[in-house]
Amino acid sequence: MPSFYNPEIETKDRSSLDTLIDERVRYTIRYAYDRSAFYRHWFSENGINPDEIRVHEDLLSLPVISGRTIREHQPPGTPDFQFLSTDWRNVFTIQETSGTSGTPKSFFLTWDDWKRYAEKYARSFVSQGFGPEDRVVVCASYGMNVGANTMTLAAQRLGMTIIPFGKCDFSSRIITSYRPTAIVGSVFKLLRLYRRLEHEGIRPKESSVIRLVAGGESFADESRAYLAEIWGCPVYNTYGSTEGTMCGECTELAGLHVPEDLVHLDIYDPEMKTFVYDGNCGRAVLTTLLPEGSKAGTLLLNYDTEDVTTVVSRLPCACGRTHMRIVNPQRESETIHIFGTTMNRVDVEAGVFQYDNMQFLNGEYEAFLSEGSSRNEIVLQVNVESTDVDPVNRRLIEERFVERLLKHRRELAQRYADHRFSVIVNVVGEGGLGLHKLKGRPKRLVDRRA
Numbered sequence: 009m010p011s012f013y014n015p016e017i018e019t020k021d022r023s024s025l026d027t028l029i030d031e032r033v034r035y036t037i038r039y040a041y042d043r044s045a046f047y048r049h050w051f052s053e054n055g056i057n058p059d060e061i062r063v064h065e066d067l068l069s070l071p072v073i074s075g076r077t078i079r080e081h082q083p084p085g086t087p088d089f090q091f092l093s094t095d096w097r098n099v100f101t102i103q104e105t106s107g108t109s110g111t112p113k114s115f116f117l118t119w120d121d122w123k124r125y126a127e128k129y130a131r132s133f134v135s136q137g138f139g140p141e142d143r144v145v146v147c148a149s150y151g152m153n154v155g156a157n158t159m160t161l162a163a164q165r166l167g168m169t170i171i172p173f174g175k176c177d178f179s180s181r182i183i184t185s186y187r188p189t190a191i192v193g194s195v196f197k198l199l200r201l202y203r204r205l206e207h208e209g210i211r212p213k214e215s216s217v218i219r220l221v222a223g224g225e226s227f228a229d230e231s232r233a234y235l236a237e238i239w240g241c242p243v244y245n246t247y248g249s250t251e252g253t254m255c256g257e258c259t260e261l262a263g264l265h266v267p268e269d270l271v272h273l274d275i276y277d278p279e280m281k282t283f284v285y286d287g288n289c290g291r292a293v294l295t296t297l298l299p300e301g302s303k304a305g306t307l308l309l310n311y312d313t314e315d316v317t318t319v320v321s322r323l324p325c326a327c328g329r330t331h332m333r334i335v336n337p338q339r340e341s342e343t344i345h346i347f348g349t350t351m352n353r354v355d356v357e358a359g360v361f362q363y364d365n366m367q368f369l370n371g372e373y374e375a376f377l378s379e380g381s382s383r384n385e386i387v388l389q390v391n392v393e394s395t396d397v398d399p400v401n402r403r404l405i406e407e408r409f410v411e412r413l414l415k416h417r418r419e420l421a422q423r424y425a426d427h428r429f430s431v432i433v434n435v436v437g438e439g440g441l442g443l444h445k446l447k448g449r450p451k452r453l454v455d456r457r458a
């Protein structure tokens with residue numbers, strides 16, 4: 009029996025959904041023009057009459073903005089917050105995103121914004137089979153990021169119980185005493201939690217946990233499959249950000265559903281000039297969609313998420329939902345260019361998590377790309393952790409890694425055959441990787457080329 013949080017919206021047929029999207033595009037554009045200093049200038053500077061943006065395809069005529077645009081239009085760049093699009097009286101919270109460079113971006117959230125964010129997570133939880141009987145440990149951090157708080161608000165709507173730990177370092181007592189049915193965290197937090205519980209004598213497979221929700225960063229299908237196997241339960245992906253993308257996989261595991269009535273996603277070509285056809289990979293550019301009459305503290309029109317993804321399908325999903333599905337987005341900042349091909353951190357992860365490798369490895373990895381001893385040679389060194397690997401198995405791990413990495417990369421495979429591209433897999437003991445000494449989210453693929 010399929011279950012929906014908002015059946016009317018989630019199962020709307022394509023043409024009614026497109027009509028609703030277009031209505032909201034018009035209201036949102038008008039709202040932005042009327043309420044935000046940034047957009048008012050932006051429309052006139054670019055010679056655009058906001059009334060001419062009638063349907064979602066018209067968004068292509070607007071320039072794309074980025075995180076940098078936000079940073080340049082807030083203190084100290086400007087005296088006030090030019091993206092702020094409501095009275096201070098309506099601002100419920102101020103969030104910041106921990107930018108990789110410079111001042112964090114400020115986001116102003118009204119209670120309407122929070123309600124819309126919660127609605128997106130509530131839909132996604134229901135699509136993953138959650139309900140009032142669930143007890144969920146949230147390992148995502150509460151604070152300036154919206155994720156954990158939004159999930160907690162969503163849980164209230166579904167009557168779920170939340171155990172708001174915020175971190176994954178909780179005592180095993182939490183598992184045995186409260187018998188949670190699900191845990192939300194990143195793939196690596198959940199892997200480490202598994203190892204720690206096993207060490208403390210708790211078999212995660214035999215525990216009360218029947219689902220995991222992984223988010224916070226992109227991951228390979230292989231690492232998800234491994235996590236699902238060791239925990240003995242499905243792992244669902246959610247992709248959320250303070251900017252308001254909150255997409256979630258349903259139990260069909262057929263891509264992440266985009267809540268199309270609340271956020272519009274366009275996929276651009278690498279030059280950011282045009283949309284790509286469905287099925288092609290491109291840059292995810294989002295536009296907030298406001299229902300008529302609602303308020304927003306920060307609006308984003310044509311915002312470059314700096315993530316790349318592909319539309320899987322706009323046809324109805326087997327779960328009954330009609331909202332489009334996308335593949336797990338990857339961070340553009342984790343992509344490197346090598347011999348005319350691109351390689352993402354997730355590609356390295358996929359190689360590490362090859363099924364037969366995982367009988368020796370714990371999944372932790374770090375990779376470095378550097379120039380080789382001879383000119384024109386590039387070396388990818390991948391460090392992995394294991395308690396016990398003999399030289400024969402190390403070589404097999406390396407072979408499986410290389411095979412996965414070079415699959416679908418003909419150019420790179422040719423360079424590998426010509427000895428202009430080499431791969432070295434290095435095995436260190438558990439806890440031996442350099443990244444454990446670094447603070448914050450580690451960079452697992454580092455380009456050290458000059």
Ligand SMILES: [Zn+2]
Pocket residue numbers: 258259260262265325326327328329
């Ligand atoms: Zn579905």
